[in-house]
Amino acid sequence: MKILDGGLENVPGYRFSAVKAEIKYKDRLDYCLIVPDVLCNASGMFTTNLMAAAPVKLCRERIGNPVSAIVINATNANACTGTEGYENAKILTGDIAARLHSSPESVLMCSTGVIGRQLPAEKMIESHGELVKNLSRENGTVIPRAIMTTDTYPKAVSVSFSTGRGDFTIAGTAKGSGMIAPDMATLLCYIITDAPVSKENLDIIFRSTVETTLNAITIDGDMSTNDTAIILSPLSGNPLSSATDLEIFMRALLHVMSGIAEMLIHDAEGATKLVRIHVINAESDEDAKKAARAISESLLVKTAFFGRDPNWGRIAAAAGYSGAMVKEESLTVMFENITVLSMGKPGDYDRNSLMDVLSKREFSVTVDLGLGSGRAMMITSDISYDYVRINAEYTT
Amino acid sequence: MKILDGGLENVPGYRFSAVKAEIKYKDRLDYCLIVPDVLCNASGMFTTNLMAAAPVKLCRERIGNPVSAIVINATNANACTGTEGYENAKILTGDIAARLHSSPESVLMCSTGVIGRQLPAEKMIESHGELVKNLSRENGTVIPRAIMTTDTYPKAVSVSFSTGRGDFTIAGTAKGSGMIAPDMATLLCYIITDAPVSKENLDIIFRSTVETTLNAITIDGDMSTNDTAIILSPLSGNPLSSATDLEIFMRALLHVMSGIAEMLIHDAEGATKLVRIHVINAESDEDAKKAARAISESLLVKTAFFGRDPNWGRIAAAAGYSGAMVKEESLTVMFENITVLSMGKPGDYDRNSLMDVLSKREFSVTVDLGLGSGRAMMITSDISYDYVRINAEYTT
Numbered sequence: 001m002k003i004l005d006g007g008l009e010n011v012p013g014y015r016f017s018a019v020k021a022e023i024k025y026k027d028r029l030d031y032c033l034i035v036p037d038v039l040c041n042a043s044g045m046f047t048t049n050l051m052a053a054a055p056v057k058l059c060r061e062r063i064g065n066p067v068s069a070i071v072i073n074a075t076n077a078n079a080c081t082g083t084e085g086y087e088n089a090k091i092l093t094g095d096i097a098a099r100l101h102s103s104p105e106s107v108l109m110c111s112t113g114v115i116g117r118q119l120p121a122e123k124m125i126e127s128h129g130e131l132v133k134n135l136s137r138e139n140g141t142v143i144p145r146a147i148m149t150t151d152t153y154p155k156a157v158s159v160s161f162s163t164g165r166g167d168f169t170i171a172g173t174a175k176g177s178g179m180i181a182p183d184m185a186t187l188l189c190y191i192i193t194d195a196p197v198s199k200e201n202l203d204i205i206f207r208s209t210v211e212t213t214l215n216a217i218t219i220d221g222d223m224s225t226n227d228t229a230i231i232l233s234p235l236s237g238n239p240l241s242s243a244t245d246l247e248i249f250m251r252a253l254l255h256v257m258s259g260i261a262e263m264l265i266h267d268a269e270g271a272t273k274l275v276r277i278h279v280i281n282a283e284s285d286e287d288a289k290k291a292a293r294a295i296s297e298s299l300l301v302k303t304a305f306f307g308r309d310p311n312w313g314r315i316a317a318a319a320g321y322s323g324a325m326v327k328e329e330s331l332t333v334m335f336e337n338i339t340v341l342s343m344g345k346p347g348d349y350d351r352n353s354l355m356d357v358l359s360k361r362e363f364s365v366t367v368d369l370g371l372g373s374g375r376a377m378m379i380t381s382d383i384s385y386d387y388v389r390i391n392a393e394y395t396t
Numbered sequence: 397m398k399i400l401d402g403g404l405e406n407v408p409g410y411r412f413s414a415v416k417a418e419i420k421y422k423d424r425l426d427y428c429l430i431v432p433d434v435l436c437n438a439s440g441m442f443t444t445n446l447m448a449a450a451p452v453k454l455c456r457e458r459i460g461n462p463v464s465a466i467v468i469n470a471t472n473a474n475a476c477t478g479t480e481g482y483e484n485a486k487i488l489t490g491d492i493a494a495r496l497h498s499s500p501e502s503v504l505m506c507s508t509g510v511i512g513r514q515l516p517a518e519k520m521i522e523s524h525g526e527l528v529k530n531l532s533r534e535n536g537t538v539i540p541r542a543i544m545t546t547d548t549y550p551k552a553v554s555v556s557f558s559t560g561r562g563d564f565t566i567a568g569t570a571k572g573s574g575m576i577a578p579d580m581a582t583l584l585c586y587i588i589t590d591a592p593v594s595k596e597n598l599d600i601i602f603r604s605t606v607e608t609t610l611n612a613i614t615i616d617g618d619m620s621t622n623d624t625a626i627i628l629s630p631l632s633g634n635p636l637s638s639a640t641d642l643e644i645f646m647r648a649l650l651h652v653m654s655g656i657a658e659m660l661i662h663d664a665e666g667a668t669k670l671v672r673i674h675v676i677n678a679e680s681d682e683d684a685k686k687a688a689r690a691i692s693e694s695l696l697v698k699t700a701f702f703g704r705d706p707n708w709g710r711i712a713a714a715a716g717y718s719g720a721m722v723k724e725e726s727l728t729v730m731f732e733n734i735t736v737l738s739m740g741k742p743g744d745y746d747r748n749s750l751m752d753v754l755s756k757r758e759f760s761v762t763v764d765l766g767l768g769s770g771r772a773m774m775i776t777s778d779i780s781y782d783y784v785r786i787n788a789e790y791t792t
Contacts, residue, residue, distance in 0.1 A: 051716030051724055080712055080724060082740050115709035116742045222696045222710070223717040299695065300618045303784050313511035314618070316476055320447030321619040328447055328476060344478050346512045385781050388699050 001252055004169070007156025009140030011169045013037045013194045013234060017134035018146035021127040023120060024075035024113060029146035031073045031124060033131050034190060035100060039066035040232040041199040042108065043206040045214075047227035053079035054086040055109040056226060058093065064199075066235050068102035070190065071131075072147055073124070074175075075113035077186065079225040088121045095125050099132045110228050112149055112175065112186040144173040147188055151176040151267055157259035161195075161252040163245040168195035170249075172256045174214075174229075174264060189214060189229035189260060195249055196236035205250050206231045213257035217265050217379045218296045265379050270386030273305050274379060276364040279319075282374035287324035289376040291367060294322030296380035306382035308358040312340045319367060330370030336363055343370065397648055400565070403552025405536030407565045409433045409590045409630060413530035414542035417523040419516060420471035420509065425542035427469045427520060429527050430586060431496060435462035436628040437595040438504065439602040441610075443623035449475035450482040451505040452622060454489065460595075462631050464498035465489075466586065467527075468543055469520065470571075471509035473582065475621040484517045491521050495528045506624050508545055508571065508582040540569040543584055547572040547663055553655035557591075557648040559641040564591035566645075568652045570610075570625075570660060585610060585625035585656060591645055592632035601646050602627045609653035613661050613775045614692045661775050666782030669701050670775060672760040675715075678770035683720035685772040687763060690718030692776035702778035704754040708736045715763060726766030732759055739766065 004010050018032035044063040046056050055078055071093060078085045093107035100107075111119070144154030158171035174189035197205070210229055231253075233239075240246055265274045277296050282288035295301055298318040304311040312333040319326045329344040336357045339347035357363050400406050414428035440459040442452050451474055467489060474481045489503035496503075507515070540550030554567035570585035593601070606625055627649075629635075636642055661670045673692050678684035691697055694714040700707040708729040715722045725740040732753045735743040753759050 049713060049716040050722045051712050051727075077709075080709065080727075080737065080740060080742075082725065115712075116737070222694055222713065225709075225713050225716060298618055299779075306784065313473075313476065313621075316447050316511075317445060317618065317621050320445040320621060326446045329478060331447075331476075341476065341512070344476060346476075383695075383784060385784050388702065388779060388781050388784055 001159050001161045001255060004158040004160060007140060007158050007173055008143055008171045008192060009137055010158040011171045011192050011194055014140065014192050015135040015137055016139040016143050017131050017136065018139065018142045019127045019130050019134070021073070021124050023073055023124065029142060030075050031127055031131065032143050032146040033096065033135065034070045034143065034192070035068070035135055036192070036232055036234060039068055039106065039235045041197065041202050041235055042067040042230055042232050043202045044228065044230045045207065045210045047224055049223050049225050051080065051225045053077050053111060053226045054081055054089045055111045056228060057086060058089045059108050059110070059228060059230070062105055062108055065105050067108055067232060068106035069096055069100055070108045070110065070230060071096050072110045072188065073119070074147055074149055076111060076117055076119050077113045077115045077226050078111040078119050079115040081116065081118055084118055088119045091121055092119070092124055095128055099128055108230065110188055110226070112147070112188055112226055115225065147173070147175040149176055150269060153267060155260060155263040155267070157256045159252050159255050161248055163195070163240060163248050164242060165240060165245060168193060170195065170252045170256050172260050174260045176264065176267065186224045186226040187214065187229070187264070188226070191231040191253065191256060193231070193233050195233060196239040197233040197249060198239040201239070201246060202231060202233055205246070205253060209250065209253050209257050213254070213261040216377060217261045218293065261379065265381050268381040270384040270389070271381035272384055273382040274362045275305055275381070277378045277380060278364060278366045278375070280366060280368050280375045281372060282369045283325045283372040284374040285376060286374070287369070288374040291319045291322045291324040291326065291369065292376040292378040294318045295367065296378040299383060302380065302383040306384045308355065310335055310340055310354050310358055315365065315367060316341065319369070324369070325371060326369055327371065332368040332370060334366040397555050397557045397651060400554040400556055403536060403554050403569055404539055404567045404588060405533055406554040407567045407588050407590050410536065410588050411531040411533055412535040412539050413527050413532065414535065414538045415523045415526050415530070417469070417520050419469055419520065425538060426471050427523055427527065428539050428542040429492065429531065430466045430539065430588065431464070431531055432588070432628055432630060435464055435502065435631045437593065437598050437631055438463040439598045439627050441603065441606045441625045443620055445619050445621050447476065447621045449473050449507060449622045450477055450485045451507045452624060453482060454485045455504050455506070455624060455626070458501055458504055461501050463504055463628060464502035465492055465496055466504045466506065466626060467492050468506045468584065469515070470543055470545055472507060472513055472515050473509045473511045473622050474507040474515050475511040477512065477514055480514055484515045487517055488515070488520055491524055495524055504626065506584055506622070508543070508584055508622055511621065543569070543571045545572055546665060549663060551656060551659040551663070553652045555648050555651050557644055559591070559636060559644050560638060561636060561641060564589060566591065566648045566652050568656050570656045572660065572663065582620045582622040583610065583625070583660070584622070587627040587649065587652060589627070589629050591629060592635040593629045593645060594635040597635070597642060598627060598629055601642070601649060605646065605649050605653050609650065609657040612773060613657045614689065657775065661777050664777040666780040666785070667777035668780055669778040670758045671701055671777070673774045673776060674760060674762045674771070676762060676764050676771045677768060678765045679721045679768040680770040681772060682770070683765070684770040687715045687718045687720040687722065687765065688772040688774040690714045691763065692774040695779060698776065698779040702780045704751065706731055706736055706750050706754055711761065711763060712737065715765070720765070721767055722765055723767065728764040728766060730762040
């Protein structure tokens with residue numbers, strides 16, 4: 001596996017474009033298109049929020065089909081927009097399909113931005129000519145920027161890898177996973193590859209990789225109405241099939257998606273730190289996950305990280321209410337390799353070394369429950385003044 | 397029912413005292429004692445956190461006994477302190493019992509403050525002479541101050557009420573329910589009355605009242621290792637028994653505990669607003685409670701309140717991921733009497749009137765799920781810069 005500079009443009013067989021459709025603001029890229037040269041297998045993971053946005057409903061219906069395009073708009077989430085919002089998504093994807101000479105059912109759509117407002121569908125259709133005309137492989141570089149909302153930098157990762165069937169490339173991009181001003185947050189993530197993988201294998205591999213990457217990060221615990229992650233792989237009568245090749249593919253995908261997950265946390269709203277929470281020796285993996293999630297989402301733990309406070313009491317308390325089995329006398333907490341709590345007893349540590357750890361941009365916390373062999377890892381950020389500012393100072 | 401000025405000192409049959417035991421800081425009241433003239437029935441509600449502190453373990457064992465005293469210390473939570481911490485709680489309550497000529501098993505103890513440090517038991521015992529000597533009814537005024545940590549003002553509520561068996565008084569005090577700097581939060585709440593109520597009735601009435609008062613407020617969703625609420629009522633061969641009298645008692649208790657709950661939210665760390673979240677017409681009361689809790693604990697909703705942002709999208713999204721059944725087309729959201737979302741469609745409201753509501757110190761949000769008749773209410777606060785400051789700037 002070789003890590004490449006750049007992103008989507010490294011993958012042969014795809015073209016891209018982005019335009020300023022003035023959906024909400026003037027003079028910003030807000031509407032973009034990803035078009036594979038051949039029909040693709042697609043897998044998708046979508047928000048489980050019952051208030052799912054119109055484009056999410058559309059994607060859920062179409063994700064089983066071969067896919068000819070993904071169209072994405074920023075600045076308007078097309079959420080809480082009822083039948084009209086859903087019809088707008090159908091009209092827009094229908095028009096794109098007509099221009100690409102593909103089936104409407106093969107076009108996916110994603111939206112992010114303000115909720116409760118109808119898309120300016122007519123204005124958007126006016127831009128479709130330019131959107132299709134500008135399609136090029138080189139424009140892969142602009143997609144990460146076109147999907148941004150409060151992200152402070154565009155995010156893309158790509159790698160190449162060799163299989164028994166030749167060399168392939170995989171690339172991904174994503175936008176902000178903090179719930180985002182102005183109105184509504186969203187994690188949007190797109191992965192493309194020229195490696196052919198069957199729909200069945202793609203589903204299994206994508207789901208398990210999302211689980212340990214995008215689903216292992218948490219910023220504020222709020223789940224958007226629009227969260228979507230999609231992977232495209234060319235339909236081919238001869239997909240990668242050997243266990244070795246699929247494992248190589250999976251490792252490459254994991255690298256790309258881990259990279260994206262870490263970029264999202266680094267760019268979390270107001271975040272100054274990235275902290276890996278490892279929970280080990282839980283009674284079960286499920287228990288470990290519960291404890292890791294409770295610690296990662298605890299506002300008190302996250303403000304303590306911001307304040308460089310080695311507050312293992314808050315970590316222990318969050319584990320204690322997580323629903324996981326936790327026993328005081330078997331609980332150990334470490335900041336990197338410094339034990340602050342050992343089997344329920346405060347550790348005898350060097351205060352300066354501990355402050356060195358807490359002052360780092362990235363560090364890990366290990367919570368050893370001492371009860372079994374279950375384990376889980378989550379990546380979290382701190383909560384700073386800027387998080388409050390970003391999420392409070394906007395007025396709808 | 398008559399609302400009284402003042403607090404615990406209004407209830408006949410109890411004496412109080414508080415001292416500066418220098419448990420962690422010099423020159424602050426940090427250790428106090430509540431002593432009824434006769435043995436009392438006691439009911440208690442305790443944290444469900446598996447990392448429960450030593451005094452919570454002790455209270456759980458003793459709450460079934462007739463109670464002769466409650467001793468409370470601030471500035472040290474006696475949590476994560478293992479066997480030694482538990483033994484210290486036993487020693488301290490044992491010494492108090494000896495001085496009061498009561499049984500050690502009849503003395504309850506509560507602690508709040510920094511966790512993971514042993515109590516300075518010897519130093520605390522040295523103060524027991526003064527603690528017992530100073531007992532007086534008038535000193536009821538100092539208990540609310542002695543139990544404070546980051547609370548900005550002492551909290552007490554009292555009422556008198558008439559029953560078929562004569563007039564009685566009920567009073568309560570509590571300390572901060574935000575998880576609290578320096579290390580650990582705690583909700584401590586004490587209710588005393590001169591009305592005799594059987595242990596069985598006291599348990600039922602106290603539990604149901606806590607459910608709709610203390611358990612209906614949320615500041616940061618973190619649950620302390622030390623949360624404790626205790627009520628005392630004199631043991632008597634002739635307790636209140638008629639349904640009417642018990643209902644009068646329950647209404648008085650509800651008034652006191654609602655008042656305390658609201659004070660706690662008003663004084664939540666950094667809070668500038670108190671918001672009542674009413675969820676109505678849910679499929680069930682449980683669903684309503686899930687939705688109310690998710691909305692009340694959503695960081696995005698709480699920062700929006702701080703920013704006076706009528707962000708019904710975040711409220712709808714929180715309802716959508718709460719686990720409650722929610723349908724976009726039947727969802728209505730109101731700020732006071734202004735409908736911002738009506739059956740899934742944005743309302744046509746006057747922007748200035750809405751800003752007037754959002755600028756208030758207190759307002760209510762009604763979320764009508766339009767699916768059944770379940771309902772629930774929670775009281776929440778906003779999350780401000782000061783919340784982050786208070787919880788971040790301390791270094792252990």
